[in-house]
Amino acid sequence: MPEIQAAVCTAFNEKLTIETLHLRDPGPDEIEVTLDAVAICHSDIHFAEGAWGGALPAVYGHEAAGRVTGLGARVSGLEPGTRVVVTLIKSCGTCQSCSTGRPALCEATGAAPTKLTRPDGTDVAAAMHCGAFAERVVVDRSQVVALPDALPPESVALLACGVITGIGAVVNAGRLRPGEDVVVIGAGGVGLNAIQGARIAGARRIVAVDMTEEKLETAKAFGATHGVLATEGKPWRHALRALGRGADLVAVTVGATKAYDDAPRYLGWGGRMVMVGMPETGATASYEPVIPAFMGQHFIGSKMGDVVISRDIPWMADLYAQGRLKLDELVSGRWRLDQINEAIDDTRRGGARRNVIVFDGAA
Template sequence: MPHEVRGVVSRSKDAPVTVETIVVPDPGPGEAVVRVLACGVCHTDLHYRQGGINDEFPFLLGHEAAGVVEEVGEGVTDLRPGDYVVLNWRAVCGKCRACRRGRPWYCFDTHNAARKMTLADGTPLTPALGIGAFAEKTLVHAGQCTKVDPAAEPAVAGLLGCGVMAGIGAAINTGSVGRGDSVAVIGCGGVGDAAIAGSRLAGASTIIAVDIDERKLETARRFGATHTVAAREVDVVERVRELTNGFGADVVIDAVGRPETFRQAFYARDLAGTVVLVGVPTPEMTIELPLLDVFSRGGAVKSSWYGDCLPDRDFPMLIDLYLQGRLNLADFVTERISLDDVEEAFERMHHGDVLRSVVML
């Protein structure tokens, strides 16, 4: 029987979100209904509200979520009601050319639920990143559910569903940060701080946080930054070189995704160093670099999709590290709010007043 629940809906570009009745259908083959316990307010949700992703309104927002499986559809064998899960938006297919080559984190045909959640009048909803978890319940593909240790608090566990995993993965998976490496992270919001935490976890000896906001630089120290650079006051490239014996960092992570920050990242790395772009640019952004500089500096320039993560591999491991006290995830949670507070949370995010607001259900 379909479920009627409350959910946060974005009906049109830049319009304030509303809390409305959502109809969640029974799960179809390969699908699951999940009772949402907590969901982080991510900048991607604000992008949807602003029309920056696509124009497939109305959207059911929310995607950084932890919850409990309530029902499963036909053919689902690895989930059962009562399982505690973190939702992900990269449910791999196992069949595409990336999966067949043993690189499922690049899967080109990820799964989402086929059945549609709707408004009470039957209007189909587009769930943010195929999840739509600013709701009391949501419908997802079973592959979007990753079982983790239920000892992890939902407000913390759900953050692995997007921003925190993107940052940690940018450092560990994409950037291959190793013991003794030097790392610079440009942009110290949630993703950047997660990249700092991941670099610390990987054993980096020098971790340089770069931002224009002094508050964010102070927060970055809590996650493992050994040095900070106030980008408004100094030449970022020169300062990173000064802090790395004149060479530049082994890995530079751009967690902003703008042409000026990417250029800083490109020139702030050591010869044969690695640049990782994990901040998401907008469609109109372009960059021009001397091709000789691309050639002569060597190394690698990489983009990081969702931290190049494999949820079934990475989520349980990171939750275990958190429970062991080796990974500080709890400090990402700035405040706990209700579904009715999401619009105000977007405003606080816009002004840089929070690291993560988390909706509790």
């Protein structure tokens, strides 16, 4: 059982601690990946704050890239040394959701046998099927996609969550058609990718809504045609003025109930609201149901952008290689594992797009 360094959450709302843990060998249908990079997603932070519960001690991290260093029984199609993206999307391939092309909603993803233990034998949870705030992970074969070596690992890692979630929310869940108008609420890591997805899919106009001028300027660099400050009184009025009509699609990419309360106000006749951001458990939003009923509007939940990773991640990697998808520009900072608390604090302050932990030897 190899020893690895990992950032462990021992209590909610406390600093992570760097510990030496034991990682078990891969079992049937599993692989071991030695990581080159793992990004810090707001979901990791929310879990570490206790927003959605979960067992402790735990290792978070689910947006990673690395190289295959171990293969369990029955694994095919991968070789040691292959560069892979590591996602949290674990799928059985046979349940109703998987067999109808929705593996992100797999109904049979039970917990794997314990992967991580402390030297004294205490179990440590590998959260979100990953536990990637660590030097190595053991994950199910279904969670990874092989990609070319030429792609930089810190950019490749972003394809595991934020990029696929944002683009997929617009393209897969929202079914955006060329020429439609889009509003994206939130211009963080997921929101910028929703904007990119709208641009790639041929949106006519894209309005970004966020709290700061700085983020709105960044949103325009990623493809937004207009920016609206969420701090303005009734910001939807500014968006409707910019579009001249209600939006065909509104993507809510932040986990704030206020955003969900306001989002329907941006919609036009027959518009779709795609719900991406995840508020804390128990938080509620409100709306007047007669309006979407009368106007034929749709509210759509989107988990991980409704992606099929074996289809969508290679497509997005090709877009990046062709210069049509910005990944390098999403990386705000590069940090060591022992700096993870500083990187998390920087992310909490709201200015970072994606902070990435880069491991020694990454290439």
